[in-house]
Amino acid sequence: MLQVTGLAAVRGDRRLFAGLDFLLQRGELLYVRGPNGSGKTTLLRMLCGLVAPEAGEIRWQGEAIRGRCERYLQQLFYLGHLGALKDELTAIENLRISASLSGREVSEAQALQALHGMELRACEDLPVKVLSQGQKRRVALVRLLLSDAALWILDEPFTALDQLAIDRLQAVMAEHLMRGGIVVLTTHQEVAITAAVMQVTLGIRRA
Amino acid sequence: MFAVFRCLFIRDLLLAVRRLADVLTTLFFFVIVVSLFPLGVGPEAETLRTIAPGVVWVAALLASMLALGHLFDSDFRDGTLEQMLLTPQPLSLLVLGKVMAHWVVTGLPLVLVAPLLGLQFDMAPSALPILVVSLLLGTPAISLIGAVGAALTLGVRGGSVLVSLLVLPLYIPVLIFGAGAVEAGISGLGAGAHLSLLGAILVLALCFAPVAAATALRISLE
């Protein structure tokens, strides 16, 4: 479970948010809302441990994540704005290498099957730079599917996806939550998940 | 852990092979800079022979330094660097893998071409092996030290000029012992002491530079 207490963030000179508290149990989804520039991406990156908070603490299974907790990182998957795909490598190469770097083995057959599952056929052997934006996002999502992380932190994962892919992703998220995973999500679209959904809205000034 | 190092090393080599232009420009820069000196100084054989070790070494430093722009930039821009910070593997190991691949692609060619340039300057043939060994020890150290500078200036405007300002003072000991080794060899004093010191610097760089570069990467990606 993910617990956040008294979290505060400062970016440059701006105070983005302060006094943020929430607790996420297994099977729960956190939907982070707010206008552009309200600190959604900063919050997500803080949850990954990339940015140190100005104040407050983040705990995973009761243990503070500060100081690069390896156990936490093993169970974490972060999908940021950038797709984290190398343009000169093919989709299959990208998937296998990124799995290796996380310490897992993914065979070519597994990668191929996962790509087909996302409706990506006949482009597995092409360098990623020739794929369309939507196709690149789908490859990034396949990376997500091939990981066995318990905690998913997704920053605008529906960007550039067509309706079919959006539905697929929502189904995948629902499945993950049913299996006891946790999802933290920001998006400008309405999320159709029936599991326990918590909302945090940033960018509101408390009176 | 070694598997991850090897995976990243091979990945970077693969990427370099698919973007060969980046690799070759470093080598051509090296050759061009070395060729500028006779044009500036005059073609007298005696002068050229005297300045040869220093010239080849300074050109190698500058070429290596220019190549630093390719080390982290592309990974930074497409988000793979961020993902590397999120793996459970020690970041310094990943940095070491990247820097070693970078050296194979940018530093090693310099080492191999240097004897030809030495001949262009009419260097004594006995000095050429010493030149090669000194560069073989020195260029990895330069790549390692340079990695710290490259990591600090990620995404900063004017980054490449800034890297040179940060990193060239730190290269000075490598330059002194590297060029000194060749000169000592030529003058018959024996290059042993210089080469041992170069080796010592390389060992220190191997131990500390990846850690410093990893810290710098975390600072840059905050």
Next chain:
Amino acid sequence: MVFGMAFAGINWFKYASPASFYPLAGRMVPWFAALAVVLALAGLYIGLFVAPTDYKQGEAYRIMFIHVPAAWMSMFIYIVMAIYAALGLIFNTRLSAMMASALAPTGALFTFLALWTGALWGKPMWGAWWVWDARLTTELILLFLYIGFMSLEAAIDDPRRASRASALVAIVGVVNVPIIYFSVQWWNTLHQGASISFSSAPSMAATMLTAMLVMSLSLWMYTIAVVLMRVRCIILERERHSDWVAELMMEAR
């Protein structure tokens, strides 16, 4: 700087916050400035009038009374700067990072001064405006290290990343300075046979040493005064969104 004051019973950690350090620094500045002036006058008097004429170098050697203290201070300041930088990086204290940034320009100034006075000394002494002696060359490299620190900090927009990145540069620099010095020494002895060296300068008469020490102390006091003034500016700039600064601006109207 705070270490030099051995007052007991005052809670020094209170002053680790920029808000409380700001007024304290303001009160300390005039004292250190006065000390600097007094010591400078004393040092210059001893150096220019009391110390004897050197039998080898005549009157020209007296520039040493500025050159040597400036060189000592340039190295001392770099070390203090690196210490503050390390403290700021490890403990995440904002004031340490501000002190490091405040120290850099003064350190660079002294390095620059040492180089120029070195040249002015070199001309009458050795007939050349610049000699590639080990210490002068290391001073030059130290100037590059200072400029690198300041350039990196200026080039990065995000203030937190800027101070952390330049802190790492300072730490890496301070670790490398001995290595650089040793290698330049080696290079120098191999090429010139150590005949020309600022360290083999006139054997010191006691008054000469006194003058140099007094001048060094004066430069140290000057450094403290100027750095405290500068850090006050930096504090105001970096903390400008906090309440106490807003109040201060109100009062100033």
